[in-house]
Amino acid sequence: GQNIDQPTEMTATEGAIVQINCTYQTSGFNGLFWYQQHAGEAPTFLSYNVLDGLEEKGRFSSFLSRSKGYSYLLLKELQMKDSASYLCAVLDSNYQLIWGAGTKLIIKP
Amino acid sequence: DADVTQTPRNRITKTGKRIMLECSQTKGHDRMYWYRQDPGLGLRLIYYSFDVKDINKGEISDGYSVSRQAQAKFSLSLESAIPNQTALYFCATSDRGIHTGELFFGEGSRLTVL
Numbered sequence: 001g002q003n004i005d006q007p008t009e010m011t012a013t014e015g016a017i018v019q020i021n022c023t024y025q026t027s028g029f030n031g032l033f034w035y036q037q038h039a040g041e042a043p044t045f046l047s048y049n050v051l052d053g054l055e056e057k058g059r060f061s062s063f064l065s066r067s068k069g070y071s072y073l074l075l076k077e078l079q080m081k082d083s084a085s086y087l088c089a090v091l092d093s094n095y096q097l098i099w100g101a102g103t104k105l106i107i108k109p
Numbered sequence: 110d111a112d113v114t115q116t117p118r119n120r121i122t123k124t125g126k127r128i129m130l131e132c133s134q135t136k137g138h139d140r141m142y143w144y145r146q147d148p149g150l151g152l153r154l155i156y157y158s159f160d161v162k163d164i165n166k167g168e169i170s171d172g173y174s175v176s177r178q179a180q181a182k183f184s185l186s187l188e189s190a191i192p193n194q195t196a197l198y199f200c201a202t203s204d205r206g207i208h209t210g211e212l213f214f215g216e217g218s219r220l221t222v223l
C-alpha cells in the first residue's frame with residue numbers, strides 16, 4: 001500500500017531551526033509537496049520538490065532524496081506564527097496526492 | 110474575495126438529514142476536489158472531478174455524492190447524514206499536469222451531525 005510517515009508533533013524555540021521529516025512509499029512519484037495548516041484554517045502550499053536536492057524559499061527550505069523516499073522541511077529563524085501543522089504529500093504515478101497525517105509544530109518563546 | 114469559496118462555513122444537523130456543501134472557484138482550474146479532515150488523520154479524498162463531465166470516487170466516497178454543475182462549481186451531498194460524518198470538509202482546486210499537486214483550498218465547512 002501507499003504510506004507517508006511524519007512525526008505527530010514537534011516542539012521548538014522561537015528563533016531556532018527545526019527540521020520536519022517525511023518518508024514515503026508510493027506507487028510512482030511525480031513530486032513531493034509541503035503544506036502549512038494553521039489550526040482551523042485551510043492548508044496552504046509551501047513547496048514542491050521533484051528532483052533530488054534542496055529548494056530554498058526564504059526561511060523555509062525543502063529537501064528531497066528520491067532513492068531514499070525521504071524529504072524534510074527546514075524552518076529557520078522560527079517565529080511564533082510558524083506554529084501550525086505541516087503536511088507532506090506525494091503525487092503518485094496516477095497523479096493522485098497521497099497525504100501524510102501532518103506534523104503539529106509548537107513554537108515556545 | 111477568496112478564490113475558492115465554500116458554503117456553509119458551519120452547519121449543525123441531525124442524523125438522517127440531507128446536507129449539501131457548495132464550492133465555487135474563480136481560479137479557472139479544471140480540477141476540483143472534496144476532502145474531509147478528522148483530528149489526527151490526514152486529508153482524505155472523497156470525490157474529485159477533472160472536468161465538468163468527469164466524476165471520480167476517492168478513498169472514502171461511501172455515504173457521499175457530488176455534482177459538477179459547471180467548471181467553477183462542485184457540490185458535495187450527504188444524502189442521509191450520520192454522526193461519523195462530523196468533520197471539517199475542504200474543497201480544493203488545481204491546475205493540470207505537474208501542477209496538479211499544488212492545491213488551492215477553500216476555507217472549510219465544519220459539519221456536525223447530532
